[in-house]
Amino acid sequence: MSGLADVRTDNDSPKRLAVLEAAGRLFVTHGYGAVSMDVIAREAGVSKATLYAHFASKDRLFATIITEACHQGVAAATQLAAAEAGTDIRAVLTGLGGRVLRFLLAPRTLAIHRVVIAEVARFPELGAVFYENGPGRSRGQFTAWLQRQTAIGRLAAADPDLAADQFLGMLRGNLYHRALLGIGPPATQDEIDSAAVATVDTFLRAYSAA
């Protein structure tokens, strides 16, 4: 794959957008290998020639899809972080945890994670690009937040990176693990909230300032 990080998105012709929409839906649902350019063209309502007029190759099209998905993930993460303010650490963490977990367990998020993990072997740089633009950035913001809370004496996270990893690891826990494997019915809101509460509970026992 050439130029994964250098994908233009300034062109917004209707046909191009239709291709992006169809390809995005198909790729994240069925994976890279199982989706043909014929099917994408048909679903988008354009001819293959038009498709290739906008995207030089299947690789490039895939790169564009994943890059845009990353940016959406960043936007979501930023929203999450910005929405959290308040003095009750437990309430803030629980709210944040619930929102993050809901995002991680959303069918679209899971599908994107699956397809990225799937194609790491084929496109080695894909994993890093995805991580830096998505989960890594969220983690960075969370780490900074933990550090600020520690600085003002509301938490005792001497190693904010480690604390962030442990919090997020516990949060993902079994729900995310099983969801990634497509096991069982989707998690209910109660399960998600309960997992967030339990995570915060354990986390605060280790990192509470008091």
Next chain:
Amino acid sequence: MSGLADVRTDNDSPKRLAVLEAAGRLFVTHGYGAVSMDVIAREAGVSKATLYAHFASKDRLFATIITEACHQGVAAATQLAAAEAGTDIRAVLTGLGGRVLRFLLAPRTLAIHRVVIAEVARFPELGAVFYENGPGRSRGQFTAWLQRQTAIGRLAAADPDLAADQFLGMLRGNLYHRALLGIGPPATQDEIDSAAVATVDTFLRAYSAA
């Protein structure tokens, strides 16, 4: 895919084993879609006709590979659990954590996890079969162990399932997450040991009997 859970392995002709070896290596390295039956036959040193004499289809061959990989995972997990005994909870947990994490981060383990996650969309039953035979069984054994330790007063894990998920979630943390995405160099022994120590540290602050 038909009969994922019902794969015979009683035939051990040399050619058949050569096919299994080559296909296993190729599938976990490059994924299902990127490996052709031609390449498998060539790598195994047999003709395609011979390949199809032993495996009815590419699907069936893939199912056999993954099923056998699951059984290896179960064997590894059982070994891990059996090896742990002792009275110093912290030492036992740290040893166990380090071994589990080393197993999870092994290139072959990561490759299998990647290919299973990748093909969940194509083979819906694959995720459940893999989980039940691999990670789920390990988790069950760990849960039972936590429960016993709680019963004899060495731990205070009122909800052993939850405690197991939190322990394993923290243990995977960022190392497994990044490794699955193929980011950066493989984790060093020091990083693994350090992650295990940190996980046990946080875990025991929440679930210590004292």
Next chain:
DNA sequence: GTCTATAGAAGGATAGAC
């Protein structure tokens, strides 16, 4: 930019000889 039609290659699976 957009289409129809097709080239050229590769894939899964099989026929028939031994």
Next chain:
DNA sequence: GTCTATCCTTCTATAGAC
């Protein structure tokens, strides 16, 4: 069981007209 040779489908990508 094993091989060589091949069929048929599907795939990516492009040529050429409008």
